[in-house]
Each structure stands twice: as structure tokens, then as C-alpha cells.
Amino acid sequence: MSTTTEAQVVLRLQGITKRFGPVTANEEVSFDLHRGEVIALLGENGAGKTTLMNILFGQYTADAGEVELFGQPLPPGAPRAALDAGVGMVHQHFTLADNLTVWENIVLGVDDLSGLSLKPREVKSRIRALSERFHLKVDPSAKVGRLTVGERQRVEILKALYRDAKILILDEPTAVLTPQEAEALFATLEEAIATGLSVIFISHKLHEVMAISHRVLVLRHGQLVAERATDSTNREELAALMVGAEVAAPSIESAAPGAPLLSLREVSTPDHGAAPGLKSLNLTLAAGQITGLAGVSGNGQAALSDLLSGLITPASGEMMLAGQSIKNWSARSAIAQGIARIPEDRHKTGTIADFDLTENAILETYASRFSRRGWMDWARARAFTKDLIQTYDVRCPGPDIRIRLLSGGNMQKLILGRVLEEEPQIILANQPVRGLDIGAVNYVHEQLAKARDRGAAVLLISEDLDEIMQLSDVIHVISEGRLSPGFARGSMRPEELGGWMAGHGFDAEATDAA
Amino acid sequence: MRLEPIEAPSPARRIVPPALAMAATFLVAAALALIAGGNPFAVFGLILTGAFGSKFALLETLNSATPLIFTGLAIAVAFRAKLWNIGAEAQLYAGAVLTVILGTGALGLPSYLMLPLCGLAAMLAGALLLLGPALLKTRLGVDEVVTTLLFNFIFLLFVSYLLEGPLKDPMGMGWPKSARLTSEARLPRIVEGLRLHWGFALALVAALLVWVINTRTTLGYEMRAVGQNAEAAGFAGIPVTRVILKTALLSGGLAGLAGFSEVSGLKGALTLDLSPGFGYTGIVVAMLALLHPLGVVLAALFVAAIFVGADSMSRAVGVPSYIADIMLASALLFMVLAILLTKFRVRRD
Numbered sequence: 001m002s003t004t005t006e007a008q009v010v011l012r013l014q015g016i017t018k019r020f021g022p023v024t025a026n027e028e029v030s031f032d033l034h035r036g037e038v039i040a041l042l043g044e045n046g047a048g049k050t051t052l053m054n055i056l057f058g059q060y061t062a063d064a065g066e067v068e069l070f071g072q073p074l075p076p077g078a079p080r081a082a083l084d085a086g087v088g089m090v091h092q093h094f095t096l097a098d099n100l101t102v103w104e105n106i107v108l109g110v111d112d113l114s115g116l117s118l119k120p121r122e123v124k125s126r127i128r129a130l131s132e133r134f135h136l137k138v139d140p141s142a143k144v145g146r147l148t149v150g151e152r153q154r155v156e157i158l159k160a161l162y163r164d165a166k167i168l169i170l171d172e173p174t175a176v177l178t179p180q181e182a183e184a185l186f187a188t189l190e191e192a193i194a195t196g197l198s199v200i201f202i203s204h205k206l207h208e209v210m211a212i213s214h215r216v217l218v219l220r221h222g223q224l225v226a227e228r229a230t231d232s233t234n235r236e237e238l239a240a241l242m243v244g245a246e247v248a249a250p251s252i253e254s255a256a257p258g259a260p261l262l263s264l265r266e267v268s269t270p271d272h273g274a275a276p277g278l279k280s281l282n283l284t285l286a287a288g289q290i291t292g293l294a295g296v297s298g299n300g301q302a303a304l305s306d307l308l309s310g311l312i313t314p315a316s317g318e319m320m321l322a323g324q325s326i327k328n329w330s331a332r333s334a335i336a337q338g339i340a341r342i343p344e345d346r347h348k349t350g351t352i353a354d355f356d357l358t359e360n361a362i363l364e365t366y367a368s369r370f371s372r373r374g375w376m377d378w379a380r381a382r383a384f385t386k387d388l389i390q391t392y393d394v395r396c397p398g399p400d401i402r403i404r405l406l407s408g409g410n411m412q413k414l415i416l417g418r419v420l421e422e423e424p425q426i427i428l429a430n431q432p433v434r435g436l437d438i439g440a441v442n443y444v445h446e447q448l449a450k451a452r453d454r455g456a457a458v459l460l461i462s463e464d465l466d467e468i469m470q471l472s473d474v475i476h477v478i479s480e481g482r483l484s485p486g487f488a489r490g491s492m493r494p495e496e497l498g499g500w501m502a503g504h505g506f507d508a509e510a511t512d513a514a
Numbered sequence: 515m516r517l518e519p520i521e522a523p524s525p526a527r528r529i530v531p532p533a534l535a536m537a538a539t540f541l542v543a544a545a546l547a548l549i550a551g552g553n554p555f556a557v558f559g560l561i562l563t564g565a566f567g568s569k570f571a572l573l574e575t576l577n578s579a580t581p582l583i584f585t586g587l588a589i590a591v592a593f594r595a596k597l598w599n600i601g602a603e604a605q606l607y608a609g610a611v612l613t614v615i616l617g618t619g620a621l622g623l624p625s626y627l628m629l630p631l632c633g634l635a636a637m638l639a640g641a642l643l644l645l646g647p648a649l650l651k652t653r654l655g656v657d658e659v660v661t662t663l664l665f666n667f668i669f670l671l672f673v674s675y676l677l678e679g680p681l682k683d684p685m686g687m688g689w690p691k692s693a694r695l696t697s698e699a700r701l702p703r704i705v706e707g708l709r710l711h712w713g714f715a716l717a718l719v720a721a722l723l724v725w726v727i728n729t730r731t732t733l734g735y736e737m738r739a740v741g742q743n744a745e746a747a748g749f750a751g752i753p754v755t756r757v758i759l760k761t762a763l764l765s766g767g768l769a770g771l772a773g774f775s776e777v778s779g780l781k782g783a784l785t786l787d788l789s790p791g792f793g794y795t796g797i798v799v800a801m802l803a804l805l806h807p808l809g810v811v812l813a814a815l816f817v818a819a820i821f822v823g824a825d826s827m828s829r830a831v832g833v834p835s836y837i838a839d840i841m842l843a844s845a846l847l848f849m850v851l852a853i854l855l856t857k858f859r860v861r862r863d
Contacts, residue, residue: 077861332751343749352743363750371732
């Protein structure tokens with residue numbers, strides 16, 4: 001139980017149960033949230049965190065159980081009621097309108113934008129007051145489309161505060177932030193808690209949970225399996241509670257680099273909307289090495305990944321594969337040249353949701369391996385998929401079920417199997433463990449390390465600095481399409497890399513002016 | 515109200531809503547029949563016997579279903595790859611025009627060469643007609659719904675010009691009508707003396723072939739992949755643009771065959787009323803069939819039966835045959851809703 005003095009209970013969940021068909025997303029979940037308290041909600045992907053928050057926020061209706069806000073029962077399935085009672089949610093994917101200004105976004109849904117009663121001046125000054133008080137620096141008149149990701153998150157939080165939220169739900173809030181921005185976010189939260197705000201903090205990252213929360217609730221398979229006061233637990237215990245067993249991260253030894261397999265020389269690509277292209281980038285991927293690419297999302301990772309995947313070609317500069325300059329670059333030639341690609345979005349880019357496992361497993365190689373004179377060899381494709389399922393431990397009823405029914409981890413294992421079966425020389429892993437549970441994360445990391453040990457060149461793109469630092473033999477930082485020099489394993493502290501991620505250091509060599 | 519996706523729909527959920535949709539269709543029709551002063555049971559009975567009740571009625575229904583199978587397949591092939599071909603009407607006429615150009619005496623070929631030639635030419639004409647909008651879509655991102663739909667009107671006016679000019683039958687007493695096909699260019703009847711022509715058999719073969727293409731061939735796999743998720747298909751190295759163009763050729767070709775089959779099998783000459791909107795009704799057929807090629811055959815038979823049956827019913831009891839249009843429209847609307855309900859459940863806020 002809470003060790004603090006008995007503060008007022010602002011939120012009470014009582015026996016919440018939610019089923020989707022045969023799947024139980026939440027089972028008998030009960031907890032209290034007190035005034036000024038931060039609860040961390042910890043759990044693997046698919047543990048039921050998001051479902052629980054959607055019920056609290058009225059987007060889903062629970063099959064059983066009730067939610068009480070400030071002593072009043074919350075009518076189920078009414079998002080408006082939760083909003084009006086003072087619950088604010090900052091989603092992982094922001095819900096802002098790019099073409100509106102900050103203040104317009106904030107009042108959207110609260111005040112009638114077209115109404116005559118709206119007084120922009122008053123609104124803006126209220127927003128300014130809030131942003132000063134909570135250290136949420138942002139210009140109320142700026143267009144949201146022009147803001148950085150960190151600024152957008154501040155707008156989301158301001159939106160909740162503007163509506164007098166008493167309870168703030170943050171879903172994976174640091175996923176898109178630099179370490180420095182995350183620090184600033186935590187400072188803001190400290191401030192907010194001091195004024196009596198209560199926070200539910202959803203995260204995978206154990207160190208953040210340890211840093212910010214008072215209490216930790218662990219969800220596993222939809223059930224609340226543990227509750228710990230944060231100062232009486234540690235990261236190891238929480239990790240074990242999450243997966244239900246002691247887990248050890250694979251230890252990855254450093255390796256000496258081999259021959260360069262792929263190199264980019266002064267490669268530039270055009271900007272794509274708000275996402276910057278590459279700016280005269282030089283990069284070499286060496287055999288037997290994991291090269292880590294750190295950076296805040298939206299700084300050119302997409303362009304680099306698209307380039308190596310064969311989706312775009314360099315606008316200028318040269319791309320060399322095994323000493324040969326590349327011509328006629330396409331996705332198919334990238335595959336033919338032995339580049340294994342693990343895409344960032346396994347749902348949208350990596351798989352076809354309504355295709356079965358077999359159809360997904362052969363997506364990249366159907367033409368060369370499973371088709372003869374225009375006819376598909378489904379028997380062979382199915383046998384191949386069965387092998388993949390065995391070898392890569394894909395938990396599923398069989399090769400004939402639609403892939404949308406698999407969990408993220410199993411989906412990723414199938415993608416891994418699909419590309420690693422070909423014994424690729426170069427592996428591009430873009431956010432390979434995003435949204436996976438710890439067991440699957442370790443599995444993916446082991447596979448990447450194994451591929452490296454047999455001599456493959458691996459490029460690991462991730463927004464998670466811990467992951468980069470744990471796996472990479474060389475680390476580059478990307479910022480606004482520019483690449484930092486390579487840093488050897490262990491030569492940089494996270495804060496130093498954070499500086500590069502924020503864009504410092506790039507200009508030092510270029511110019512002394514400005 | 516909100517829609518919540520259902521991850522794994524149960525068998526009941528996949529069957530019950532479409533069944534209810536058909537029930538609702540008949541309820542609407544029954545109400546209208548009552549308003550028009552007919553006994554609904556009698557009306558449905560007459561529609562049924564009018565469509566299937568005699569050998570003549572049955573063959574009439576099969577004949578009417580033939581062009582709908584072709585256009586339904588054309589639409590199903592295209593829609594499955596998310597190529598929104600609304601232009602099957604024009605593609606049908608393009609096939610008919612080519613059949614008439616080649617089949618009215620310009621070539622002195624025997625039947626076994628003439629018919630395949632006309633059929634292939636009709637397919638090619640339909641295919642090329644859709645290739646244009648498909649290229650505009652893949653090259654410039656022009657919406658093919660707009661281009662194919664509007665091109666129907668342009669092409670029909672072009673056919674009208676042809677029938678008043680170059681293709682006009684000199685013996686036609688001034689009617690806008692082409693010359694009649696030579697007997698070598700006519701699809702024979704399946705059984706001598708009965709009106710059913712070989713176009714129907716051709717349509718069944720086409721449906722079977724499309725099904726085989728979809729499930730067994732590399733192209734079918736590519737078309738399904740592009741239709742379901744073009745981004746993932748492109749990422750995996752499937753040549754998305756080329757697949758869309760091949761889909762367009764196949765879809766347009768099938769619609770072109772409808773024109774060939776109607777002129778060569780049924781009418782014997784081209785007039786402006788060759789198709790009372792088979793290209794558009796094909797969309798209904800394809801949707802009712804859930805884009806499945808074998809389902810297209812069933813859906814085309816259903817639609818044809820309603821039209822043929824309603825015609826004969828209205829002659830008997832005086833309930834207007836427009837009831838067929840309403841039944842078709844409500845079947846489509848209810849079916850679209852039913853399909854939604856197999857995939858989503860409705861939640862009230």
C-alpha cells in the first residue's frame with residue numbers, strides 16, 4: 001500500500017474486465033490513484049495497458065467493473081464525461097491539427113472555434129501563463145505543423161492543463177524525445193504534481209519508471225500481477241515481474257570490423273515534407289559490425305532507411321555495394337544484392353495484415369523462389385513457412401492464419417526469419433524492437449548479434465539510446481539529415497550523445513561564424 | 515456511435531449479416547409491392563417463375579446474366595487491386611465496336627478464326643481503353659474514378675458518331691445502327707433452337723480462369739498484395755506500377771469481352787442501346803459477390819433473375835418492373851452495410 005499520508009482518492013478502478021472475443025484484455029483490474037501521485041503502468045506490449053486507459057477514457061466499454069472519478073461513477077463509454085471530469089490524455093501519436101496554431105489546437109473541442117464568444121487574446125494569455133508556470137515553452141501563435149516533436153508534446157500537455165485536467169495520462173511520452181527533452185518533461189511533471197495533479201505514466205522504460213513514479217503497477221496478460229512502491233523495488237525486479245520470469249539481456253561483445261560492405265559518399269536525398277533528407281552523408285558499414293544510428297525521430301532516419309531499402313535513389317553522391325557503384329536501385333535489387341530489411345512499421349510496411357503467414361513469408365522472394373513460369377508453388381511456400389515458424393519460434397496456430405492475429409513480437413520474428421533465411425550480408429534494422437516485450441526484444445537482439453558474428457554488416461536505427469549503446473560497435477548520431485562521426489563502443493556518455501542528437505557539434509567543424 | 519474492429523470474426527458473424535441483408539431487401543420489395551397493390555407473395559412467386567419457371571425463362575435469365583458476369587469480373591479484378599474502374603461501360607462498347615469493325619464482312623475468315631480474332635480484338639480494345647486512365651493514375655496520380663467514369667460519356671458519344679457515320683449500316687433505313695455481323699462472326703447457340711449462346715459458356719470459363727489467376731498464379735498473388743497494402747508490396751519489391759497496369763489490361767479486356775459476347779452472341783449488330791448499363795450493374799454484381807470471381811457468377815444470375823423475373827411479373831400483375839431496380843439498389847446498400855457489420859461492431863457512446 002501507499003506509504004504516503006492518505007491523500008484523497010481521485011480515481012478508483014474496480015474489477016475492470018474487458019474481453020475481445022476469446023481474448024481477455026483486462027481481467028479484474030482494480031487500483032486507486034491519489035491526488036498528487038504518479039502511478040507507472042508497466043507491462044509488455046499486449047499486456048492490456050492501452051485497453052485499460054481506453055476504458056478509463058471512455059473509448060471502450062468494460063464488460064464488467066466500474067470507474068469512479070472523484071467519488072462519482074463514470075458513465076461507461078462516454079469520452080466526453082471523462083474529459084469533463086478532468087481526465088486528460090497525451091497519446092503516443094499526437095492528435096493535433098498541423099494546419100492550426102498552437103492556441104487553436106488547445107481550444108479545439110473545448111470552445112467553439114467559430115463562435116463569437118471566443119477571445120483569442122484571453123486564450124493566448126491563459127496559455128502563456130500555463131506554459132510559464134509549468135516550464136512548457138511554446139509560442140501560442142505558432143502553426144503546429146512547424147513545431148518539433150518535443151514542442152508538439154508540450155502542446156498536448158498544455159491542452160490537458162488548459163482543460164483543468166486533474167488526472168493526466170501519458171502514453172509512452174518519452175519515445176520521441178531526446179534525453180534532455182525527457183528531463184525537461186520530468187521537471188514539468190514534478191511541477192504539476194506539486195499543484196495536486198495526478199499522473200498515470202505508461203512506459204516500457206524501466207529507468208524512467210524508477211525516476212518519476214511513486215508507485216508501479218505491473219500488468220501481465222491483462223491482470224494486475226504486482227504493485228510496488230517505487231522506492232522499495234528495482235529495475236531487475238520490475239523486469240522480472242513484467243515477463244513473469246527472470247530475464248537476462250544478451251551480453252554482446254565488441255568485435256573488430258571487417259571489410260567495408262556498403263558505403264555512402266556525400267549522399268544527399270531531397271526533403272520529404274517536414275522530414276529532412278540526407279545532407280552530404282558519409283557512412284560505411286563494415287562486415288562483422290553493428291553500426292548504431294541514434295537520433296530523435298524525424299531527423300533523416302526515414303530517408304536513410306528508404307535509401308538502403310531501395311525505395312529512393314540518391315539525388316547526388318555515390319552509393320557503393322561491395323566496391324561497386326550502384327545503378328538502377330530498387331527494392332527488388334536491394335533484396336537481390338543481399339540487403340535484409342527490417343522495416344520500421346511492421347504493420348504498414350512489413351506485412352500485409354489480411355494475408356496469411358505463408359503469403360507474408362514469401363513476400364520478398366516469391367518471384368525467385370516460389371514461382372515457376374508465372375505459377376505459384378504454394379506447397380513449397382507453405383513448407384518453407386512451416387520451417388520458418390519452427391526455426392524462428394513464431395508462436396502461432398499454423399501457416400494458414402492471417403498475420404494480423406499475431407502479436408507484434410511474433411510478427412517481427414516472422415519478418416526476421418523471412419530476411420535472415422537468405423543469409424544476408426547487410427542488415428538494415430529500423431526500430432526492430434519497437435513495441436515488443438522484453439522476451440521478443442532479447443530474441444531480436446540475439447539474432448542481430450548472431451548475424452554480425454557470422455560476418456554481416458548491421459545498421460541498427462533506433463530512437464532508444466539504451467538499445468543503441470548496448471548493441472552497437474560504432475555509434476553515429478543523425479540530426480537534420482547530417483551524420484556525426486562514428487564513436488566507438490563505450491567512448492561516449494549518453495549525455496554527450498544527447499548533445500549531438502539535439503544538433504550540437506555538427507557546425508563546429510563547418511564554420512566559426514554565426 | 516462508433517465502429518470497433520473485430521479481430522477474428524466468428525463464422526456466425528460472417529454469415530448472419532449478409533443473410534439479414536437479403537431478408538431486408540425482400541422486405542423492402544414486399545412493402546413496395548403492397549403499396550403498388552400487389553400481393554407480395556404473388557409478386558415474388560411471379561418473379562421466381564418469370565426467371566426460372568420455364569425453359570424459355572431460364573435461358574433468358576442465363577442470357578441476361580452473361581454480360582453481367584463479364585463486367586462483374588472486370589470490376590472484381592480491378593477493385594481487388596484497388597483500381598477503381600468505373601469505365602466498364604465504355605470498355606464494353608469498345609469491344610463491341612472492334613467486333614463490328616472486324617466482323618461485318620471486312621475479313622473473309624472462317625468461323626473458327628473469325629470468332630477468336632473478334633474476341634481477342636474486343637479484349638484488346640477494352641484493355642487499351644483502361645490502360646490510359648491507369649497510366650494517368652500511376653504516372654501523374656490522376657484519380658481513375660473520375661477519368662474512367664467521365665470517359666464513359668465521351669466514348670458513348672464517340673460510338674454514337676460511329677453509328678451515324680463510318681459504321682452506319684447503309685441498309686439500315688437511316689437508323690443509327692451498324693451493319694449485321696456475317697454468320698462467321700456470330701457466336702452459335704449452345705443447343706440448336708434454344709436462344710442461349712456460347713457467350714454464356716465463355717463467361718463461365720472466364721470466371722474460372724480469373725479464379726485460377728487469383729489463387730494460383732504469380733500475377734494473382736501480386737494483384738492481391740498490391741490491393742491489400744501497396745506500401746508493403748512496394749517495400750517487398752513487388753513492381754506495384756506494373757501490377758496495376760496488368761490489372762487494368764485484364765479488367766478492361768474482360769469488359770471488352772462483354773461487348774463481343776453481346777454483339778456476336780445476342781444482337782448481331784451494334785446499336786446505342788446494346789448495354790442498358792451493364793458496366794455499372796457490373797459494379798453491383800462484383801460488390802454482391804464480395805469480389806470473388808465465382809461469386810460473380812452467382813451474383814450475376816441473381817441480378818439477371820430479378821430483372822427478367824420482374825419484367826414478366828409486371829406483365830402479369832401490373833406491379834411496375836421498376837421494383838427490380840429498387841431490389842437491386844437495396845440489396846447493394848444492405849449488403850455494403852452487412853459487410854461492414856461482419857468486420858466491425860457498433861458501439862454506442
